Amino acid sequence: MVDALVLNDVRKSYGNREAVHGISLTVKEGEIFGLIGHNGAGKTTTLRMISTLLNITSGTISVYGYDVATEPGKVREIISYLPEDAGAYKDLTGRAYLEFIAGFFASGKERDAMVEKGMRLADLGDRIDSKVDTYSKGMMRRLLIARAIMPSPKLAIMDEVTSGLDVINAFEIREIIREIARSGVTVVMSSHNMFEVDMLCDRVGVIDGGNLILLGTPGELKERYGADTLEEVFVKAVKNA
Template structure:
């Protein structure tokens, strides 16, 4: 079974169509990258997958569950981490994970979930510091831990390393690899073509709401006769 399937998915805001009939599949266990410039339709697509935006037409299914008609079932097996996600700054990292885990479990199951979150965040003693003292990298690791600790089957991450320095971005990418190796399917968006090339098994390129390319990074580079995914994107967009 595919983890995710989009069939002719469209999203309109009044007379403006932001997503124009996207069709693609994401295989179970892979890291899939959705790339494109600002306003291309990436975040809109991710929000439709996450049940946060309604679909104008077409269908989306997550592990066989229809996003439009089985949204509650879909929410049980996904996590969504938006680019602008934040945490309660007056809480410690541990207290924040405990608070979020309480929405999913109680007792021993909750304790196990928090333990997994702390392991993913890997903040050491700083897990007991207040969130408002965290660096951007520490905050992002905490938020990824929050998203993954309930053991979703599909993790959706929007610009997960945006604004991070080289070292923190590297550490976050390591966390994502670890998540995928544990069996979680990951779909992520990023402006960083190097990051996508390093992380993703396959990518979908969106331009002005259209899916213009789909494939493995190495295959796309070979097809266009270039060395980088960035060059592939530029050539594809310019035609």
């Protein structure tokens, strides 16, 4: 199976403070990979480096063979990044927002088809023509997930994708993530919700204090720690770290 994402001894410093201390991992094509860790552990910084938003202090990251530091343009063509608590342009309607984003990936009929796909994924009915600032948090998240998936990225990076959503919205978004992974899209996501990570992810990485302290499938990790849940694994791993 192709390596979709390879991190090799990746470090990130903010001034004199090192936030990420030499993380190395590989994510295979079509995998759903979960990064878990408490607040400030370095998850978002890692996702932002993969997404070309932050410069890497040392080490390398490659996405489908493209180096993030030297070929950011190529990387951006095949990824989609969904930040935590992301919003959309409030004065646009949902449809206009999807059209705006689709304009960066395609033109003409191809663009129209992409927008149609986005609207189908968002499943907002008539509200797709309402202004974004009238949307509930769940509707906004659906629109943004649709935006992220609509261009058919090879790698989708999602930070706290269901954070703050109600049960139904969170369930539906998890279904969408499963569906896109089945279609061959690689997903790298971070979450505080261990139940969600346990259910969704093929493999999990636990980050603590900028270090990758655990890596494996949820089953392997539970077995290694003699735990029933991933939450228990996480607590034990962090306490022993």
